[in-house]
Amino acid sequence: MLLTAVLRSLRALYGKPPRPISTDPFRLILWEQVAYLVPDTRRRAAYIALRTRIGLTPAAILDAPPAALLAITRLGGSIAAPERADRLRRSAELAQKQGPGGLRAALQLPISEARRVLAKFPMIGEPGADKILVFAKAARLIPLDSNGLRVVQRLGFATEARDYRGSYRRAQAALESQVPKTMAACGEAYQLLRQHGQDLCRRTAPLCSRCPLRSGCPTGSSEAFRSRPAGA
Numbered sequence: 001m002l003l004t005a006v007l008r009s010l011r012a013l014y015g016k017p018p019r020p021i022s023t024d025p026f027r028l029i030l031w032e033q034v035a036y037l038v039p040d041t042r043r044r045a046a047y048i049a050l051r052t053r054i055g056l057t058p059a060a061i062l063d064a065p066p067a068a069l070l071a072i073t074r075l076g077g078s079i080a081a082p083e084r085a086d087r088l089r090r091s092a093e094l095a096q097k098q099g100p101g102g103l104r105a106a107l108q109l110p111i112s113e114a115r116r117v118l119a120k121f122p123m124i125g126e127p128g129a130d131k132i133l134v135f136a137k138a139a140r141l142i143p144l145d146s147n148g149l150r151v152v153q154r155l156g157f158a159t160e161a162r163d164y165r166g167s168y169r170r171a172q173a174a175l176e177s178q179v180p181k182t183m184a185a186c187g188e189a190y191q192l193l194r195q196h197g198q199d200l201c202r203r204t205a206p207l208c209s210r211c212p213l214r215s216g217c218p219t220g221s222s223e224a225f226r227s228r229p230a231g232a
């Protein structure tokens with residue numbers, strides 16, 4: 001199955017994904033840090049609280065009282081809220097230390113260097129860096145979160161490696177020749193694959209009987225999955 005066909009089916013199933021929250025790289029970093037392990041609706045609420053109560057610039061975050069930042073990261077979930085408030089501050093400091101042109105200029109460096117710049121920010125691993133590069137319109141590739149990576153593997157585009165990083169890189173290499181032509185389409189691919197991994201192609205008990213990709217999916221059409229009742 002070609003990736004374009006997969007994405008066409010997923011778009012027909014889920015509709016056009018919403019626009020990313022921002023195309024500004026610093027704001028995209030804040031989006032990652034403001035919440036943890038919560039639904040996107042709650043992440044959005046925490047991000048909007050950050051925008052309205054404090055502001056989304058490095059200077060505004062460095063000026064904010066620590067208690068105000070903590071109240072916002074608590075809106076984004078109870079896990080590591082104090083640490084995430086601290087990460088917002090450290091990210092603001094790092095962003096201010098960027099050279100002329102700031103973070104956006106740094107993302108115009110060759111992709112391996114741009115990834116290294118982003119990886120200095122807390123909570124931004126390689127998949128997160130790739131997502132920021134694409135949403136900020138600085139690179140053309142297909143970012144994958146854990147949901148999207150699982151979908152890509154089950155569809156047979158790539159196999160698992162020994163660790164997550166190896167699996168991620170293997171999937172990137174496998175998809176390289178099928179990357180959509182525009183960065184907007186790359187961002188859409190990320191969102192559609194993620195949504196499919198969350199909704200139907202779940203980690204445990206994937207709902208293959210409802211999946212439009214099943215006939216071309218080596219996992220979903222395998223004997224083990226075919227004999228499985230929906231949701232089991």
Ligand code: SF4
Pocket residue numbers: 151154155200201202206207208211212213214217218219220221
């Ligand atoms: S058929 Fe099943 S395993 Fe394959 S993509 Fe669909 S939900 Fe995932």
